[in-house]
Amino acid sequence: MEALWLSLCLAFCVAAILLVVGTPLAYWLSQTRWRGKFLIESVIALPLVLPPTVLGFYLLVVMGTDGPLGKLWTAWFGHTLAFTFAGLIIASVLYSLPFAVQPLVMAFESVDTRLLDAGAILGAGRWRIFRQILLPLSLPGVITAVVLSFAHTLGEFGVVLMVGGNIPGVTRTVSIDIYDHVQSLDYAAANRMAIALVFISFAVLSTIYAVNRRVWSPWPTK
Amino acid sequence: MANEVNIRSAIRSAALEAQFRFKRPGHAAGAFELHVDFQIDSGITILFGPSGAGKSTLLDCIAGLLKPGSARIALNGEILQDSATHIFLSPQQRRLAYLFQSPALFPHLTVEQNVSFGLNNSNEGDRASRAQDLLAAFRVEHLARRKPGQISGGEAQRVALARSLVTSPRALLLDEPLKGLDSELKSAIFDDLRAWNRVRQLPILYVTHQRDEVDALSERVIAIDRGQIIAQGAPHSVLDAPRKKRLAYAAGFENHLSAVVQDVRESDGVMRVRLASSETELEVPLGYAAAGTRVHIAIRAGDILLAARKPEGLSARNILDGTIDSMEVMGTTVVCRVSAGAMFLVHVTPGALRSLGLVPGQRVWLVIKTHSCHLVEE
Numbered sequence: 001m002e003a004l005w006l007s008l009c010l011a012f013c014v015a016a017i018l019l020v021v022g023t024p025l026a027y028w029l030s031q032t033r034w035r036g037k038f039l040i041e042s043v044i045a046l047p048l049v050l051p052p053t054v055l056g057f058y059l060l061v062v063m064g065t066d067g068p069l070g071k072l073w074t075a076w077f078g079h080t081l082a083f084t085f086a087g088l089i090i091a092s093v094l095y096s097l098p099f100a101v102q103p104l105v106m107a108f109e110s111v112d113t114r115l116l117d118a119g120a121i122l123g124a125g126r127w128r129i130f131r132q133i134l135l136p137l138s139l140p141g142v143i144t145a146v147v148l149s150f151a152h153t154l155g156e157f158g159v160v161l162m163v164g165g166n167i168p169g170v171t172r173t174v175s176i177d178i179y180d181h182v183q184s185l186d187y188a189a190a191n192r193m194a195i196a197l198v199f200i201s202f203a204v205l206s207t208i209y210a211v212n213r214r215v216w217s218p219w220p221t222k
Numbered sequence: 223m224a225n226e227v228n229i230r231s232a233i234r235s236a237a238l239e240a241q242f243r244f245k246r247p248g249h250a251a252g253a254f255e256l257h258v259d260f261q262i263d264s265g266i267t268i269l270f271g272p273s274g275a276g277k278s279t280l281l282d283c284i285a286g287l288l289k290p291g292s293a294r295i296a297l298n299g300e301i302l303q304d305s306a307t308h309i310f311l312s313p314q315q316r317r318l319a320y321l322f323q324s325p326a327l328f329p330h331l332t333v334e335q336n337v338s339f340g341l342n343n344s345n346e347g348d349r350a351s352r353a354q355d356l357l358a359a360f361r362v363e364h365l366a367r368r369k370p371g372q373i374s375g376g377e378a379q380r381v382a383l384a385r386s387l388v389t390s391p392r393a394l395l396l397d398e399p400l401k402g403l404d405s406e407l408k409s410a411i412f413d414d415l416r417a418w419n420r421v422r423q424l425p426i427l428y429v430t431h432q433r434d435e436v437d438a439l440s441e442r443v444i445a446i447d448r449g450q451i452i453a454q455g456a457p458h459s460v461l462d463a464p465r466k467k468r469l470a471y472a473a474g475f476e477n478h479l480s481a482v483v484q485d486v487r488e489s490d491g492v493m494r495v496r497l498a499s500s501e502t503e504l505e506v507p508l509g510y511a512a513a514g515t516r517v518h519i520a521i522r523a524g525d526i527l528l529a530a531r532k533p534e535g536l537s538a539r540n541i542l543d544g545t546i547d548s549m550e551v552m553g554t555t556v557v558c559r560v561s562a563g564a565m566f567l568v569h570v571t572p573g574a575l576r577s578l579g580l581v582p583g584q585r586v587w588l589v590i591k592t593h594s595c596h597l598v599e600e
Contacts, residue, residue: 114326117287120313121320122340122389132339136330 002169003177004196007154010085010173014092015150018100021093022145026104027130045102047095056162059091063163083165088173091163092153099148107141108134147208151201236261237425238393242293242303244283256280256290256449264423266416268436270461271446277429278323280446281395284427285320286313297392297425319391321399325382327370333357333381334366340389356384360414376407383411387418394419394426400435409438433474436461475520475596476567479504483513492539492592495519502563505539506595518598523569527589528558530578540590542566546582549575562588 025044029037047055063070063081069090073081081087111134119129135142157175164171166180174197181190241259256276269277282288284295286302289310295302297318302311327336338353357363360380365373373381379399386394400408419426428439436443436457443460445453453460461473481495484503491508495517506519533541544562551557556575558568566588570580580586 112324112326114322114324115328117285117313117320118322118326118328118385119339120287121285121318122385123314123317123342124339125314128342133328137328 003172003174003193004200006085006169006172007174007197008200010088010092011150011153013089014096014153015100015146017089017093018096018149019142019146022097022100022104022149023142026101026108026145027134029101029105030108045098048098052095052156052158053162055095056091056159059094059159059163063087063090082163083167083171085164085170088160088164088171091159092156095156095159096149096152099152100145103141103144103148104138107138107144110141111137143208147204151204154197154201237264238262238284238295238297238427240284240293240295242283242290242295244279244288244290244293246279254279254449256283258446258449258451260444260451260454262425262427262442262444264425265419265441266426266428266439267441268439268443268457269427269429269446270431270436270443272431274448275431275446276449277431277446278397279449281320281397281427281429285318285395286311286316287320317389317391318393318395319386319389320395321379321382321386321397323398323401325370325375325378325399327378327382327385329370331369332366333362333368333370333373336370336381337385337388340385352388353384356388357381359418360384360411376403376411379403380411380414383415391424393424394428396426396428398430398432405434405438408435412438433461474522474524476523476569477519477521477526478598479519479521479564481517481519483515483517485513497564500563502542504542504590504595505592506597507593520596520598521566521590521594523557523567525590525594526566526568528560528568528570528574528578528580529587529589530580530584532587533589536589538589538591540588540592540595542588542590544586544588546580546584546586548582549580560586560588 029041060082061067063073065071065074065080065082070081073086081090115133115137116129119133124132155175156173157179160171160173160176161179164173164176166172166176172180174193178190178193178197181187181193239261242256244256246254246256254276256279258280269280271277279288283290283293284302290303290305292305293303294306295304297316301307301309302316303309327333328339331339334350334353334357337356338349341349341352344352354363354366357366360383362373362377362380362384365377365381370378370381383399400411403411415426428435430436443454443457444451445460480498481504482498484494484496486493486508488508492505493508494503494505496503498516504519506517527538532543542562544560544566547559547561547565549556549558551572554572555569556572558570558580560566560568568588570578
C-alpha cells in the first residue's frame with residue numbers, strides 16, 4: 001500500500017504543478033501570433049510520440065551527478081536529484097506536459113474571441129479578462145487537463161523506472177511495484193495492486209466525466 | 223473667454239475623424255485593403271455596404287481591436303491613434319461602446335452581472351443601481367437574474383446595448399446589431415436608442431447592409447465597398463442613385479442591364495439607350511455619356527409595372543413587349559422573370575398575380591418610368 005500512496009502523492013503533485021505551469025503556457029500558445037509557435041507545440045508534444053525510455057534516458061543524463069541540473073541541485077540541496085521523489089516529479093511533469101497543455105489550449109481557443117474583445121471594450125485589462133471571462137468559460141478544459149495529467153502520471157512506468165529506480169517509499173510507485181511482484185512470481189500481490197489501480201483510475205475518470213457534462217451546461221447556445 | 227469657446231468649437235468641427243489604411247495580408251482572395259478618410263458628427267451615421275466591404279474591419283480599427291499601419295483617428299479632438307507620433311490607445315483607454323453582430327454576452331454571468339461588468343471601479347451599490355437604470359432604459363430590467371442562454375435574441379441585443387452604454391462611452395459603434403430581428407422589434411429598439419442619445423448627442427456609427435434599417439434610422443450615410451468609401455451624404459442621394467454596380471445589389475436593385483447610348487436629348491434631360499444584344503430601347507435620365515458609349519442601367523424589380531394588355535395613355539416612357547418566363551413566390555412577393563429583349567426581374571403581389579391571371583408563357587408589357595432607370599458606373 002506504500003507504493004499506492006506514493007503514486008497518488010506523485011500524481012497529485014504533478015497535476016498541481018502542471019496546472020500552475022501549463023495554464024500560462026497554454027494561454028500564451030492560444031493568444032500568440034508568433035510564427036515559430038509550432039516549434040514550441042512540437043517540443044511540448046514530444047513525450048506523446050517518444051518511448052518513455054528515451055525521455056527517461058536524457059532526464060537521467062541531465063539530472064545525474066554529472067548532469068547540469070544534477071550538479072545545480074546537489075550544490076543547493078546537498079544530495080543528488082536522480083533516484084529521489086523530487087526527481088520523479090520533475091520527470092513526470094515533463095512527461096505529462098502535453099496532457100495538460102493540449103486540453104487547455106483547446107479550451108482557450110474555443111472561447112469566442114468576441115467575448116474577450118467585449119471585455120476589452122468594457123475596460124477590463126488582460127488579467128481581468130483572463131480571470132473573469134476566459135478561465136471560467138474554459139473550466140471543462142481545465143478539469144480535463146488536471147484529470148488527464150493526474151491519471152497519466154498515476155499510470156506511468158518507463159520514465160519512473162529510468163529516473164527513479166526502485167526505492168521503496170521514495171520512488172517505488174504502483175506500476176513498478178506490480179512489475180516487481182510479477183518478476184518474483186507473486187501474482188496475488190500483483191493482482192491486488194493492479195485491481196486497486198484499475199478502480200482508482202476508473203473512479204477518478206468517471207467522477208470527472210460526470211461532473212464535466214454539468215460544467216458544459218452554462219456554455220452559450222451556439 | 224467666449225472667443226476661446228468659439229475657436230474651440232470651430233476646431234472641433236467633427237466628433238469623430240478617421241483616416242487610415244489597414245492591410246490584411248493573405249493570398250489573392252484573402253488579401254484585403256481598407257483605405258478610408260471620413261468625419262462624422264454627433265447623431266447617427268449609417269455605414270452601408272455589401273458583405274465583405276470592410277465594415278466590421280473599419281469598426282475594429284476605430285475601437286482599437288485592430289491596429290492599422292498608417293492612421294490618424296481622433297474623437298472630440300483627442301487622438302486615439304496617430305501613427306506619425308506613435309500614439310495608440312488600447313481599446314480599454316478609448317472609452318467607446320461597440321456592439322458586435324452577435325450580442326457577445328458573457329454566458330456564465332447573469333444579465334445584471336453582464337451589464338455591471340464595465341463598472342469595475344465603482345462600489346457595489348453604485349454598480350447595481352447604474353446597471354438597473356440601463357436595463358430599465360432598454361426595458362429588460364425583469365431579466366436581471368437570468369443567464370444569457372435563457373433570454374431571446376431580441377432581449378439579448380437589448381442587454382448588449384445596455385451593457386455597452388453603461389460605461390458612459392464617448393461614441394457608439396454598432397455593427398449590424400439588429401440582424402435577424404423583425405422590423406417591429408427593430409424600430410422599438412431604434413426608438414429607445416434615439417431617446418437615450420437625445421440628451422447625450424454622441425456620435426453613432428451604425429453598420430448595416432439592410433435598406434430598411436437605413437430608411438428607419440438615418441440622417442447621413444457613408445457607402446463603402448471593397449475597402450473604399452464610394453459615396454457619402456443624405457440617404458436618398460447615396461442609395462437611390464448608386465454609382466457603383468456592386469453597391470446597387472445591396473441597395474436593392476435587382477435588374478442590371480448593359481446598354482449602349484443611342485442619342486442624347488439634353489434639353490429633355492434624357493437619353494435613349496439600346497440594350498446589349500437586342501433591339502430593345504430604353505429612355506433613361508441624362509448621364510455623363512456620349513452616344514456610342516457603354517453604360518449600365520440598374521432598375522428595382524419593384525419599380526417595374528406589369529400589364530396583361532398593351533397599356534395606352536401613360537406618362538411612363540418605357541413600355542416593353544415581353545413574355546413571362548417563370549414565376550416564384552417568395553413570402554408576400556411574387557418574383558416574375560420576364561423576357562423582353564433582356565431578362566427582367568419584376569416583383570408583383572400575389573393579389574395582382576391572381577387578378578391579372580398571369581401564367582408562364584403569357585405575353586405581357588413592362589412599364590418603366592424614365593427616372594426608375596438608374597445609371598451605374600462600372
